[in-house]
Amino acid sequence: MTIASDILHRDAIVVDAVSPLLEDPGYIDWYIQGGVSVVSPTVGGWQSARATLKNIATWCAFLQTRADVVMVRTSGDVLQAKREGKTGVYLHLQGSDPVEDDLNLVDAYKMLGVGVIQLCYNVRNRVGDGCEEPGDAGLSRFGRALVRKLNEAKVVVDCSHTGLRTSLDAVEASSAPVILSHANSHAVHPNGRNVPDELIKAIAATGGIIGTAGFPAFVSGSPRPSLDEMIAHIDHIAQLVGIDHASLGMDYYWAQAGVMEDAEAVKAYDRMNKAGIWSSENYPPPPHYYPAGIETPRTFQALTESMLRLGYSEQDTRKVLGENWLRIMRAVWD
Numbered sequence: 001m002t003i004a005s006d007i008l009h010r011d012a013i014v015v016d017a018v019s020p021l022l023e024d025p026g027y028i029d030w031y032i033q034g035g036v037s038v039v040s041p042t043v044g045g046w047q048s049a050r051a052t053l054k055n056i057a058t059w060c061a062f063l064q065t066r067a068d069v070v071m072v073r074t075s076g077d078v079l080q081a082k083r084e085g086k087t088g089v090y091l092h093l094q095g096s097d098p099v100e101d102d103l104n105l106v107d108a109y110k111m112l113g114v115g116v117i118q119l120c121y122n123v124r125n126r127v128g129d130g131c132e133e134p135g136d137a138g139l140s141r142f143g144r145a146l147v148r149k150l151n152e153a154k155v156v157v158d159c160s161h162t163g164l165r166t167s168l169d170a171v172e173a174s175s176a177p178v179i180l181s182h183a184n185s186h187a188v189h190p191n192g193r194n195v196p197d198e199l200i201k202a203i204a205a206t207g208g209i210i211g212t213a214g215f216p217a218f219v220s221g222s223p224r225p226s227l228d229e230m231i232a233h234i235d236h237i238a239q240l241v242g243i244d245h246a247s248l249g250m251d252y253y254w255a256q257a258g259v260m261e262d263a264e265a266v267k268a269y270d271r272m273n274k275a276g277i278w279s280s281e282n283y284p285p286p287p288h289y290y291p292a293g294i295e296t297p298r299t300f301q302a303l304t305e306s307m308l309r310l311g312y313s314e315q316d317t318r319k320v321l322g323e324n325w326l327r328i329m330r331a332v333w334d
Contacts, residue, residue: 013321018182031300037088049098069089074329075330075333103145122277129162130162160182160249177208215251217283217288247322304321
């Protein structure tokens with residue numbers, strides 16, 4: 001890294017909004033090595049409430065063992081953790097199935113540190129349609145009630161993995177900013193999991209943000225995408241709706257290259273396909289190589305260096321790294 005990019009990265013608030021990799025909390029040390037200020041473990045999504053609560057319990061137990069990792073519930077918590085040299089964590093549901101049919105569970109999850117709940121995960125649930133459902137039906141009556149409850153409970157509404165019509169309905173129904181925690185641009189790369197400009201504009205109109213992801217199939221047609229190809233998605237969002245709406249949700253996960261051996265990753269991939277959670281059309285088989293230079297969170301600093309190299313100002317780089325996310329925290333959590 002250059003001296004300038006190293007100083008900026010160490011000084012900035014750096015938020016990675018999505019980390020299925022942290023199903024194993026031990027990987028937090030990779031994020032610390034990469035200079036990430038705040039990271040959001042995925043603790044549920046398409047599982048039951050019971051399974052999700054067990055995942056949350058694992059994180060609560062882990063936090064008791066680490067003085068350098070803290071739960072953050074407000075923007076002030078984030079700033080305090082940064083001042084104290086600690087890494088902040090808030091929990092994320094990638095799908096609303098853990099709410100089951102009881103909206104009171106939203107309050108319980110909020111008390112346990114869940115700051116963001118995604119509506120769907122690729123397929124249809126009681127809330128609406130996921131992005132891989134061909135019908136693209138809208139938000140259900142229960143889904144509208146859930147959005148109202150999320151607003152009341154000060155939980156961020158996330159439309160990643162969610163169908164276009166369901167997402168647009170959620171935008172209309174929400175009284176708070178709505179986000180795409182990890183969703184790349186379909187205009188830049190036409191993967192079915194990526195989102196159209198219509199949705200990016202609608203999210204930005206709420207004051208929300210769009211987090212660019214590093215999962216290779218969402219970045220480009222190359223099995224080994226470049227960092228510049230990933231930044232092209234940030235470029236597109238910034239040009240379409242402004243830099244204030246661009247953020248990061250890298251989506252590092254437990255079966256990617258560099259974490260799991262290829263043979264085991266293929267088995268895990270086959271289980272996801274068999275369960276109908278992923279489709280081979282949008283999720284090609286492993287190995288899954290994240291963009292060159294930031295293959296894992298351990299080298300997250302390379303993103304800052306590349307953005308500066310490509311002409312991003314220091315101010316705009318700070319916004320993408322985390323200041324835009326901090327604005328959402330202030331608007332929804334505080």
